[in-house]
Amino acid sequence: MSLSPKIKLASVGNINCSTCSLSSLCLPVSLNNDEALRLDDIVEKSKPLHKGDALFRQGDPFTSLFAIRAGSLKTYSINEKGEEQVNGFYFPGELVGLAGIDSGSYPMTAQMLETTTVCEIPYTRLDDLSGQLPELRRQIIRSMGREIRYDQQMMMLLSQKTAEQRVATFLLKLSNRYSMRGYSSHSFRLTMSRNEIGNYLGLAVETVSRTFTRFSSQRFIIADGKELEIINEHELMVAAGESHGPECSSVNIV
Amino acid sequence: MSLSPKIKLASVGNINCSTCSLSSLCLPVSLNNDEALRLDDIVEKSKPLHKGDALFRQGDPFTSLFAIRAGSLKTYSINEKGEEQVNGFYFPGELVGLAGIDSGSYPMTAQMLETTTVCEIPYTRLDDLSGQLPELRRQIIRSMGREIRYDQQMMMLLSQKTAEQRVATFLLKLSNRYSMRGYSSHSFRLTMSRNEIGNYLGLAVETVSRTFTRFSSQRFIIADGKELEIINEHELMVAAGESHGPECSSVNIV
DNA sequence: CGCATGTTTGACGATACTCAATGTGTGTGG
């Protein structure tokens, strides 16, 4: 259940919301310096959590939102039949726990995929503060709106796309998210297993594996275990079924 | 694009948020009388919209949230390839448009399934008011949290359930929503077509139709066109794959 | 170094899609 010996590192580690390199991706995005400092005041930085550790578990009382500082995690829920369902993967700057806001308890477990540090944002204090800072209030709303849109894109993927399209879409989206965080968009390390990818995409592990193999032999990607390189982004986009999107011979009307 | 000749019916029709029969399902749920009156002040009731009419269209600038007063609608988006994807169905007391909050424009179209009236809630005014009424602010957040959880349940359905389980789950969920609104939970009229159901559930029309037929011949339901009767809820729950849920010989531990 | 966990590959089969034809209802206009 949350971070048991809570350690406020802000004063020690010299990091706070207004100077954080992730502020442009995180809650402080539209806050001025003073507002960010007030937000920082209620935020508690965690010590590093390790692979497999849970940030919160399904059913735990809802107390906080968490912003990821470094690392990555997955969220999953357990259905009636005891099966695991991966709901999402989260990277630095992203907010975890929003789904618990209205229900009093977290509807899923958040579990580290690697060594990860997070910022804990106690919700009652955030709620108070958001009454005083309209920009913060709007930013919370925006974060939730974005989550809703992501989920709906995911529903589209699950209900309309083939296995191949799903995997291609997944890889391109990861690529995008990495690049937004300043990492290479064409070469990165998958922090999740094939099993977790398959579960997330609604596919059997074997199907994910076969699709990776196929994309490799088509020279769209180079997949060496968890290391992944995108060597033909264009073809991967075609495979994702988004060919009619951003290209068309480099002419972009609109 | 929204409701062109906006007509404020509250004073005429003698309905307002504090007396609305849907207030327990809608934004006013946790507001006191005075607060509900202030909310009512910014809400504009629509004249009836007809089947096929659009409340807003994908790409329209985001201006308002809408609460359904009577009737029902579907939301859908058009993907890159021009295919329609039904995102959800909405019934009285439910809030439509939340997904547009952070993006400046509605990411989908909302289209009436039957004659429907809605309450329009201009977002800038709602935002202002939510700065003054903490309970309203929390209620908006709760509505969004609920939407996120619904979407995640939907993702679970799409990635893990068979056609039969999807259709059964869909019917039971409709049943629940109708019963929460004071309608019969075992006998109701489907306001959407088989095509729309299939699209929503990620199934071909034919599969939906076949599943209806199978459930009928198994005497779980009686389906006569759009009229639907659930005559064996228990078996339908089993078919939905939720058998280990609320029953177990009527003993409910926890 | 060894066991456990994760990954790949193959063979087979089932579920659900596509195509096609027929049946049913709804709304429109004569």
Add this chain to the structure above:
DNA sequence: CCACACACATTGAGTATCGTCAAACATGCG
């Protein structure tokens, strides 16, 4: 009020995609 057209719904036949089962292989952790 009826007839017609159109959209919707149902049913059947054939097939493809993806899941299941199984086994070999790789990886990584203790």
